[in-house]
Amino acid sequence: MIFGLIVAVLYALVFFTGDKSPTPKLGIDLQGGTRVTLTARTPDGSQPSQDSLRRAQEIIETRVNGLGVSGSEVVIDGDNLVITVPGDDSSQARTLGQTARLYIRPVLGSQVSSNAKAQVPVTQTPAPAGAPAPEGAPAPEGAPAPEGAPAPQNRPFPAQEPAPAPAPEPTTAPAPPSGDLSTADQAAAEIAEAKKTRQSTDPAVQQQAMATLDCNAADPLQGNDDPTLPLVACSTDGTTVYLLGPSIIDGQEIADATSAFNSQQARHEVSLTFKSDGSTTWAQFTAANIGKQAAFTLDSKVVSAPVVQGATPAGSATSITGDFTAAGAKELANTLKYGSLPLSFSASEAETVSATLGLASLQAGLIAGLVGLILVLLYCLIYYRMLGVLTALSLVLSGVLVYAILVLLGRYIGFTLDLAGIAGLIIGIGMTADSFVVYFERIKDEMREGRSFRSAVPRGWARARRTILSGNAVSFIAAAVLYILAVGQVRGFAFTLGLTTILDVLVVFLVTHPLVHLASKSDFWSKPSVNGLGAVQQVARERKTAATSVHNAVGAQAKEA
Incomplete structure (x- = not known):
């Protein structure tokens, strides 16, 4: 119910707030962008130093990050700075070049x-x-x-x-x-x-x-x-x-x-x-x-x-x-907060640049993700049966949640999804499946000790959640460090990787575990032929029989002695 409420709120924001566009913003590599060339102007007409240009480049990149404009590029070209932002809005690129x-x-x-x-x-x-x-x-x-x-x-x-x-x-x-x-x-x-x-x-x-x-x-x-x-x-x-x-x-x-x-x-x-x-x-x-x-x-x-x-x-x-708009006030505050440029610049006319990779690469990335998802689901269905069905449902709900969040991030903080970000999402699918495997194997371990499916679920969850939290914490720290230290598209990869790591925990705690807990209380889902745990229960019976035989043999020897 909590997870359903979160999804309902997110999609209400998607369809009833902002520009109401239900699609994520794409990066320069997938949809193209707008390029503005800033020409340095010094008071005495002398050539600007490379140190001044590099300092200006760093400040503009900081302003870009402060606005949340993901996927933008700021490069030095001779005595010029070239700013490229996703989409066709040239005013944003010009604002970034304010001397301030x-x-x-x-x-x-x-x-x-x-x-x-x-x-x-x-x-x-x-x-x-x-x-x-x-x-x-x-x-x-x-x-x-x-x-x-x-x-x-x-x-x-x-x-x-x-x-x-x-x-x-x-x-x-x-x-x-x-x-x-x-x-x-x-x-x-x-x-x-x-x-x-x-x-x-x-x-x-x-x-x-x-x-x-x-x-x-x-x-x-x-x-x-x-x-x-x-x-x-x-x-x-x-x-x-x-x-x-x-x-x-x-x-x-x-x-x-x-x-x-x-x-x-x-x-x-x-x-x-x-x-x-x-x-x-x-x-x-x-x-x-x-x-x-x-x-x-x-x-x-x-x-x-x-x-x-x-x-x-x-x-x-x-x-x-x-007479500020919300975006205008944010841009001015960001410009003043991160300092003035060491040079003044005159802006050229904005020009549209085509996508460096294009929709073909986007389609290839989505196909790769879909193939990976299908293979994961097939493996889970074959190996875990009923638990594999719960895995499939959890992954689908996770994807629904991720999509809404990407749309809202693009709308409110300017996040753009590039090919590196898609790669981070695909890796997130595997990480989410890993959490399911850890949980299910803990349940099987409990059942091998002779417990029933119903009693094995709470004990298995108590052991699995610590492992799941520890593994996701390590992944999130790695994503955070990569995001802080990296530049360009690598930051997009780190961002989506960290996002899917957080959502993995959310889905496992709010969806997967409650569904498995409900299934353990159902007579139908508890049947070994349905949940696929008959082999584990057979191992438990064999262990119990062997243990009983050993116990009886020891008792008989004791009596003879």
Whole structure:
């Protein structure tokens, strides 16, 4: 009944939650994927070092593991990193390549982007979504100020009152660098040109940059802005342009980042916990700037610019709020948690890659598993008869359970089933059969001692379960070590091997043993011709007869003596 309830719950989740697709996600080798090439960009246009590329590769691989995207590949190709993820979703691969240079900057001013539908300039807009505050504190939504309405002057931290600036004259955007330059020199020139306008300390230049910044164009500063200088930056949705002061906290001060759903505010949030110095600075800033905006910038774009509603005590968590989905909040938390890349990257167009092995290999693997299962069942039926029927039923129920779990893992943590994972499942079939053999042989050992089938079952189970648990513990430890130390598809093999090991214990304890126990109490199933244990009972009778003969012979000799 417990096992049936578990299966019912799992399949209810399969058919009534998520995308409701009843099939597992397949890996790159079986279904293909999406490839995005990230080209490294250094501020001075120099060639990136191999150490920096390797460090970036390690961080991106860690982000992949944090998202639970199984079967992804991150390789170094010259000065580029090539990310390949299963499926056709290129946004996930692009997100993994975020430089993730996070800074917290005070907001000096803001206006609607020239690219937004509303062309009305405003200043000092309240928070687009929420407020940084102690965990659980409410944060009201803000609204743009009416046209021409004065806005309160925002005081940066430390206090640096910007000088008033006249309204800028309409100008054109700076001309792009000459096409005669090399790619590296052109990138360096673009970064330098952007810093002249968007990181200028001249109020007139700042106002001009705000008026002319194109939020829909590629950002040459992406991850290369100087945190000690002011910054003109767009919001991530491209609707608002902000004038920001120098950074007060570097993202390196983040101790941890998690995503969660705030049920009170009905929105997804990213919760940050700062290290000691960052926590102290943030507490001082929030205490001195209540009612002012603070911008969280990621790779030179404003992720959130909430209003400070109250002082945040040192050591408390702070939330980044915005128009996040559950997946978006998780990706941002994962990006911030595992650190910034040592290089900034520009992403190429995503391209679809075909399966390296294809459906033919999938079919071959499934056929191999089916053949192995049939052979195991035939052996059990011939050797164990009735117990072999229980083995077949247990293996089928185990397969039903495994399938539902694979579907849900692919849906909720991004697990993908590749050919190595299928191999782990096939090996799991043999391991599960091993547990049945241990149990049944213990029962036969008890019956050889002269016990009936009914009395042999509980005694045999008491001896067998210790052996089953010990054997599965060793297999699970081996799978766990392999998963931790291995990379690539070997991790998929280790994962499915560990999963089937756990399910083996579940099936033996919740299905196989209860069924054998019920069979031992049945007159029909207890018949030697049905359960196949007649030969064992015959051995027990012969032993008993031999023992009796020996006992009688010894007694007779004693009497004669």
